[in-house]
Amino acid sequence: MTAFTSTITSRDPYLLLPGLAVLALAASGAPPELRFVAALGFVLVTPGRAVLRLARLRFEPAVDWTVTALFGWAITTLLSLAGAYAHAWFPWLVFGIEYLLALLAWLFTGSRKKETA
Amino acid sequence: MTTTVLAASKPIDVGDSTGVSRVVLAAAVSSVAGGVMWFAGLQRVRVENLHAGGLLPELGWMAVTGFVLVLLGLFATLADQRASGRWSALQIAVLLVVITAAAASFDAVLGYRVSYRHSGVIDKVVRDGHIDEPIDAYFSWPGFFTFIGSLLGISGVDNARQIARFAPVLFNGLYLLPLSVLYRGAATKRREVTAGLIVFLLGNWVYQDYFAPQAAAYFVYLSVLVVLYHCFRSERADGIPLLERIITVGRRRAQRLGLRRPQRPDVRSAAVRSPSDRTDTLTTAQRMLMFVLALASTLALAASHQLTPLIVAVVGIALLAVGRCTSPRLVGGMVLIAAAWDVFVGAPYLSGNLSDLLQQIGNLSLLANENVTSRVAGDPAHMTVVRLRMLLSVTIGVLATIGWWTRMRRRSNDRWLAAVTIAPLMLFPVVSYGGEILVRIYYFSLPGLAFFAGVVLVALLERRSNNAIVFRAGALVLIGALGFGLLSGRFGNQAYDSFTGDEFEAVVATYDDAPSRALFLSFAGNLPWKFERYDGHPYRILSRDQAFKDGDETADVAARRILRTALDDGAYLLVGRADVAYAEQSGVLAPGTSDAVVASVLERFNTTTVFSSPNATVYRIDSAKEGS
Numbered sequence: 172m173t174a175f176t177s178t179i180t181s182r183d184p185y186l187l188l189p190g191l192a193v194l195a196l197a198a199s200g201a202p203p204e205l206r207f208v209a210a211l212g213f214v215l216v217t218p219g220r221a222v223l224r225l226a227r228l229r230f231e232p233a234v235d236w237t238v239t240a241l242f243g244w245a246i247t248t249l250l251s252l253a254g255a256y257a258h259a260w261f262p263w264l265v266f267g268i269e270y271l272l273a274l275l276a277w278l279f280t281g282s283r284k285k286e287t288a
Numbered sequence: 289m290t291t292t293v294l295a296a297s298k299p300i301d302v303g304d305s306t307g308v309s310r311v312v313l314a315a316a317v318s319s320v321a322g323g324v325m326w327f328a329g330l331q332r333v334r335v336e337n338l339h340a341g342g343l344l345p346e347l348g349w350m351a352v353t354g355f356v357l358v359l360l361g362l363f364a365t366l367a368d369q370r371a372s373g374r375w376s377a378l379q380i381a382v383l384l385v386v387i388t389a390a391a392a393s394f395d396a397v398l399g400y401r402v403s404y405r406h407s408g409v410i411d412k413v414v415r416d417g418h419i420d421e422p423i424d425a426y427f428s429w430p431g432f433f434t435f436i437g438s439l440l441g442i443s444g445v446d447n448a449r450q451i452a453r454f455a456p457v458l459f460n461g462l463y464l465l466p467l468s469v470l471y472r473g474a475a476t477k478r479r480e481v482t483a484g485l486i487v488f489l490l491g492n493w494v495y496q497d498y499f500a501p502q503a504a505a506y507f508v509y510l511s512v513l514v515v516l517y518h519c520f521r522s523e524r525a526d527g528i529p530l531l532e533r534i535i536t537v538g539r540r541r542a543q544r545l546g547l548r549r550p551q552r553p554d555v556r557s558a559a560v561r562s563p564s565d566r567t568d569t570l571t572t573a574q575r576m577l578m579f580v581l582a583l584a585s586t587l588a589l590a591a592s593h594q595l596t597p598l599i600v601a602v603v604g605i606a607l608l609a610v611g612r613c614t615s616p617r618l619v620g621g622m623v624l625i626a627a628a629w630d631v632f633v634g635a636p637y638l639s640g641n642l643s644d645l646l647q648q649i650g651n652l653s654l655l656a657n658e659n660v661t662s663r664v665a666g667d668p669a670h671m672t673v674v675r676l677r678m679l680l681s682v683t684i685g686v687l688a689t690i691g692w693w694t695r696m697r698r699r700s701n702d703r704w705l706a707a708v709t710i711a712p713l714m715l716f717p718v719v720s721y722g723g724e725i726l727v728r729i730y731y732f733s734l735p736g737l738a739f740f741a742g743v744v745l746v747a748l749l750e751r752r753s754n755n756a757i758v759f760r761a762g763a764l765v766l767i768g769a770l771g772f773g774l775l776s777g778r779f780g781n782q783a784y785d786s787f788t789g790d791e792f793e794a795v796v797a798t799y800d801d802a803p804s805r806a807l808f809l810s811f812a813g814n815l816p817w818k819f820e821r822y823d824g825h826p827y828r829i830l831s832r833d834q835a836f837k838d839g840d841e842t843a844d845v846a847a848r849r850i851l852r853t854a855l856d857d858g859a860y861l862l863v864g865r866a867d868v869a870y871a872e873q874s875g876v877l878a879p880g881t882s883d884a885v886v887a888s889v890l891e892r893f894n895t896t897t898v899f900s901s902p903n904a905t906v907y908r909i910d911s912a913k914e915g916s
């Protein structure tokens with residue numbers, strides 16, 4: 172396994188993969204319903220998780236997933252609302268901001284092994 | 289670089305999870321086979337054959353047998369102490385799908401009229417790309433619609449109707465996550481968690497998990513409870529001094545009178561205070577971040593739904609009152625945010641309804657009339673359904689009280705969950721919520737009620753005595769009663785909650801034919817309409833016309849007057865099977881009124897039939913006949 176692959180796999184995949192899945196499905200012309208499920212999975216998993224990891228917060232799994240989904244829902248709702256009230260609502264912009272947040276968390280929170288050590 | 293790992297739940301008795309017993313295997317087979325039979329049986333249900341009694345009377349032997357097998361599987365899994373978490377999860381998953389995907393399996397098109405309306409609001413918001421003038425209350429609380437709008441934009445789905453059909457499955461699946469966390473925090477045995485989740489699903493006849501802001505807000509509500517429990521929970525006994533003093537004096541008096549035994553060490557509290565469960569493992573910075581995120585979630589919630597933020601506020605206040613919340617500032621912030629959104633953004637709605645809202649406060653007779661008396665009306669079969677819903681709710685309430693009492697005798701520390709369960713009741717004397725507040729209070733209390741009721745089920749199953757089999761039979765009867773109570777209550781309105789393909793096609797044909805601003809008139813508004821051109825037409829509902837409601841005009845006279853006023857822009861009379869069923873079963877129109885109205889309109893106006901089928905007809909009103 173190369174150092175690059177090792178770096179990729181040792182870090183939190185939930186910060187990267189849901190967003191990649193959304194992009195891959197959009198590029199492949201997958202059925203809209205499937206793309207909707209992927210988009211929903213992304214907003215419920217990635218932004219909330221990014222915030223928690225950037226804050227060095229990790230709860231036991233069930234609590235972690237609950238809080239992750241809650242914050243993901245809240246962040247997406249607030250970004251969409253802000254866009255709608257500001258006449259600048261672009262769903263892909265919402266996605267981009269959230270994915271950027273996730274990339275930052277992925278880059279700066281280190282490997283999972285270190286985190287749980 | 290380290291991350292704080294917060295293991296928040298105490299260890300609970302998980303039973304013997306080594307190996308799989310034959311009973312558990314048989315239960316799993318029973319549930320899965322039952323689920324398959326259930327859905328196979330549902331394929332024979334025809335929406336147009338449903339009547340005021342709802343789905344239950346129309347179920348064939350296959351569906352009923354399937355449902356019984358699912359319930360038997362649940363019972364067997366609960367009864368077997370060796371059932372591991374995975375087998376319990378399988379049973380719960382089967383029950384969830386059986387209940388929440390049932391309507392979607394036999395509906396030809398998306399059911400429930402409000403789902404179409406919500407789809408229309410999203411369509412409007414997405415098309416505009418912004419929110420300016422509020423058309424109605426939805427546009428003052430648009431969070432859910434913009435949230436879904438963003439997902440539609442990312443995924444390329446044209447309209448929300450495409451994904452709304454399976455919303456109940458998705459939402460209930462989401463609910464189980466925070467619920468299981470909360471139940472694990474309160475339970476002393478894993479079976480209590482499983483039993484609580486089962487009772488929650490069986491007790492949820494309210495059907496507020498369809499494609500709606502309430503459904504999403506309920507998930508947020510449960511998740512906010514998890515945050516309050518795991519990050520801001522206090523186990524100290526010093527709540528509001530006055531309340532604590534009253535409780536202490538009461539306890540002493542009770543002990544003196546021999547009504548209460550002297551205090552013993554609180555074993556549950558000791559468990560709760562184990563190092564793994566302490567909420568103070570958060571650093572100050574982390575607690576501050578959770579504080580901010582909890583407030584941000586409340587803001588998103590306040591922007592999405594009218595009622596749920598109020599419930600969060602009263603729950604927070606209740607937790608403070610009983611000394612189970614460490615952060616008065618957080619609760620204060622939640623109250624402020626909920627109030628601020630309503631006052632500033634919801635001002636257009638509030639200003640138009642302020643006098644009505646103020647009139648409701650403390651007016652118990654008005655609230656009782658709107659929530660109870662006016663609801664027990666209509667077709668006798670429909671009234672039976674309403675009474676069965678009440679019975680189901682009361683049964684779960686009584687079971688919960690017994691469960692709470694049982695745990696209190698065991699000196700369990702339930703003050704947090706009890707406060708969360710009771711707090712929504714505080715809204716009853718304050719707001720009517722369109723005559724729905726009692727139903728919503730039950731809905732928001734259900735998480736706690738279901739847990740405590742589940743404790744009773746487990747207690748019955750664990751009873752070790754010569755009469756153990758009687759207690760087990762009692763548990764089985766209870767599960768059966770709750771299951772069939774759910775079928776009756778949740779699907780009791782199915783005759784008019786479901787639509788046939790004809791009814792949807794009729795509305796589509798009307799949209800295709802109608803010029804902009806043409807008036808759409810229906811008897812009770814129970815049509816699959818408003819999913820597009822949300823503000824493009826005036827949608828009038830005959831049964832809500834004031835002159836008709838006041839008895840100043842008969843239905844046919846009111847209908848003719850309404851149609852005549854719109855002849856210049858175009859007017860349509862939509863007659864749908866579900867609309868007529870709703871109007872007659874709920875008692876807003878007398879049986880036969882719809883036929884009389886149609887006959888009267890055809891007699892007085894020149895009309896063109898835009899769409900005609902056994903389940904729906906649409907008349908375009910071209911002009912008034914001479915002399916009419």
